Amino acid sequence: MAEDPYKVLGVPRDATPEAIKRAYRKLARQNHPDLNPGKPEAEARFKAASAANAILSDPETRARFDRGEIDAEGQEAAPAGGWRRHADAAQGHRYEPFTDAGVFEDLFADMFAARQAAESAPRPGRDESYRLRVPFLSAMLGATEELVLPDGRRLSVRIPPGVTTGQSLRLRGQGGPGRNGGPAGNAVIELEVEDHPFLRRGGQDLHMDLPVTLREAVLGGAVTVPAPGGALRVTLPPASDTGRQIRLRGKGVPAQGGKPAGDLLLTLRVVVGRPDAALEAFLRDWQPEHLEDPRRGMEAAP
CATH class of the missing domain: 1.10.287.110 (DnaJ domain)
Incomplete structure (x- = not known):
């Protein structure tokens, strides 16, 4: 009603x-x-x-x-x-x-x-998306990289330490122009971290295969390691076979965003190279006191 x-x-x-x-x-x-x-x-x-x-x-x-x-x-x-x-x-x-x-x-x-x-009414400009390739060490340690836009503008992009491929950075006011006095949009930059010739990332840790000579592997001693933050002197223990791993704590990805610094893990790789005549003669005449078979346990299954 x-x-x-x-x-x-x-x-x-x-x-x-x-x-x-x-x-x-x-x-x-x-x-x-x-x-x-x-x-x-x-x-x-x-x-x-x-x-x-x-x-x-x-x-x-x-x-x-x-x-x-x-x-x-x-x-x-x-x-x-x-x-x-x-x-x-x-x-x-x-x-x-x-x-x-x-x-x-x-x-x-x-x-x-x-x-x-x-x-x-004032309207903000559109966000514009770009892609930036970042060198591995710049991504690990942080750096400032330059991005050239299609219109010729050059943007200085501050890369925080520890970024990974797929992360995006937002630069305010660097996108499309606003309308009727509205603010410009943002530049949204997706990062692509380049590979490194001998470093690999696993979470906060970095991994490196470290070549060592036969002498260094047998006798041990100090070697120079090209770490991300600068060269390091590392003492190898004697009798270090290929595959032995040495952990350098705090020498991986720097701490950021509440995450602690990672470690640098060195995996030894013995490189014999071209032996000289003296080494060849020594090995021909060498009779080890305890001969070990490095292939023990690899016999073909019946």
Whole structure:
């Protein structure tokens, strides 16, 4: 059952025709479906305001409602001007009480102003995506690399230590230009870390295959290791076979983002090279006290 039209429009029962017209225009502007797409509650308020205005805007219909001859829907024995007649009218003629030229002008003015405001509002520029190849050591230790954009601009990109392939950096204000005074967009830079000739990364640790001579492997001693942060002197233990691993704590990927510094793990690789005549003669005459078979346990399975 429809509500009291006076209550719907929010006016007292002795309201003047001008007050009723103003109240209806206000509700119509606020709740018209064109200004509230996808909001069924606004459309329902618009329909109720149109029905209430159909009764109260006509002096005769209003008088009959006030006398109780018709209800809030305009229902009576004789034809009435209730909202149902308008809601059930043919397409193109629904809610015909909303034909006041002033209301239409106000609505169109509001819609045009809203569209104009949206078009003239400041808008940020688009983010633009780029890809930057980063040398391995720059990615491990941090550095500043240069990125050349398609328009010829050159950006200095600060690479934090410990970045990995696939991570992105955002440079504010280096993307597409803004509109109507809006800020420029951002440059989103995806990083691709290049391979290193003898270093590999595993989490926070770095791995290196370290070539050593036969003499160094047998006798041990100090060797120089080309570590990421600079050359290191490392003492090899005697009798170090190929595959032996030495861990240098804290010499891997630097600490960052709450992660501790990683380690540098050296895996020894004995390199015989081209032996000289003296070594060959020694090995031919050498009779080890304890001969070991390095292939023991590798016999073919039956």
